[in-house]
Amino acid sequence: MKSNKSIIYKLVLLAISTILLAQPQTTIETTKMSETLYHFKVTTFYPVSTLASIGPDGILLVDPGMEQSHTELMKVLSELSDMKVTKVINTHSHDHHTSMNKYLGESAEIIAHAASTELMRGDLDVLVEWPKKAFPSTSIDSETSFTFNGEEIRLIPVDGGHCKDDLLVYFPESKVACTGGVLKSGSYPMVDFARGGDFRNFAVLARNALTLFPQDVTFVQSHGDNFNYTQANEYVERLDRSIPLIKKAVAAGDTPKKMIDENILSVVADSDHAYPNRNFWIQTIHRGLSMENNGVKKSLTAPLYHALEKGNGNDASKVYRELKKSNPDEYGFNENVLNTLGYYLLGKNRLEDAVTIFKLNVKEYPKSFNVYDSLGEAYMNKGSLWRARRNYKKSIRINPKNQNGLDMLEKLSSQ
Ligand SMILES: [Zn+2]
Ligand SMILES: [Zn+2]
CATH class of the missing domain: 3.60.15.10 (Ribonuclease Z/Hydroxyacylglutathione hydrolase-like)
Structure with a gap:
């Protein structure tokens, strides 16, 4: 998914490249x-x-x-x-x-x-x-x-x-x-x-x-x-x-959710922007402090990219599974890595490989609405419209507010 919501997500994660934005x-x-x-x-x-x-x-x-x-x-x-x-x-x-x-x-x-x-x-x-x-x-x-x-x-x-x-x-x-x-x-x-x-x-x-x-x-x-x-x-x-307020709460063992629920930054004047807001700031500092204890994770994108350079989506999936088995704590595993890679492949018109990577993401993160949305998009680009429809429907079942999915389904139903 590369709708506005995912762009905010993109800004937040600072990880997805602008390559995703094919012809904006x-x-x-x-x-x-x-x-x-x-x-x-x-x-x-x-x-x-x-x-x-x-x-x-x-x-x-x-x-x-x-x-x-x-x-x-x-x-x-x-x-x-x-x-x-x-x-x-x-x-x-x-x-x-x-x-x-x-x-x-x-x-x-x-x-x-x-x-x-x-x-x-x-x-x-x-x-x-x-x-x-x-x-x-x-x-x-x-x-x-x-x-x-x-x-x-x-x-x-x-x-x-x-x-x-x-x-x-x-x-x-x-x-x-x-x-x-x-x-x-x-x-x-x-x-x-x-x-x-x-x-x-x-x-x-x-x-x-x-x-x-x-x-x-x-x-x-x-x-x-x-x-x-x-x-x-x-x-x-x-x-x-x-x-200091966030550091104190982290030191007391509070989770970001607890800090947000308790509104620990209520004494600080709020920002008027949606992102990054005070909740995001709490999560940032919590993450930073836990990283100091656990170290910064290695980029998972690079080994997958190199596998894709030499081979195809299946080769990259194989590398992914091997790394997950052998180095689960060393690399930053999250749905965003595969989603980004899938869009990179879509941008290169490597549709079969994009489907392979998005399918792996669905397997890894079956509860995320966004992984189905992205797979739907890859199938749509490939011309597999019923598969596209099926994945957008799954995405909306998980997140009925997924406007991109709703728009895409409407577009697909008229085809
Ligand atoms: Zn920027
Ligand atoms: Zn920047």
């Missing part, structure tokens, strides 16, 4: 922020921020976004300037902010935190299939600045908040700061443990980041509206107050 619609809202700076709210299933400096030196993009948005973004840029994109800055390497590097890396300089390349080359990104040209050509390991379009641009690496390759990008003359997933408004942090995110020091890190900017700065966040200093300060205060 893109809309772009443009806001002029200063003489040279433009903010684009690029929505391809969900909104992401891109910032552009446009002037006589050419175009510089901060977080160019998903490769699927490429045509639309280039169209908008061509309406603003005849110049080419010559520089790209990545605030971190999550592929929904950077897979456009695949197009731009040919001719533009790609600037990113020194830890980005290692992450992009690693097991976590195998499904993104980065070409060499998409990797950063300039790595930042300490604060630095350069001038572009007559304006100073400051780059400040932050080691591990949202991910271990967070980079703050500040335009002092325009008083605009791109803070990626470090400073936000209206929500709680998203911490990607697998990519070196740090929940423990998040509040300190965010507070330190805030001190770098003047009170009249405008912040640009990865997802969501631009915000001001007061809102950033509220966010940091939420972290300051919530983290």
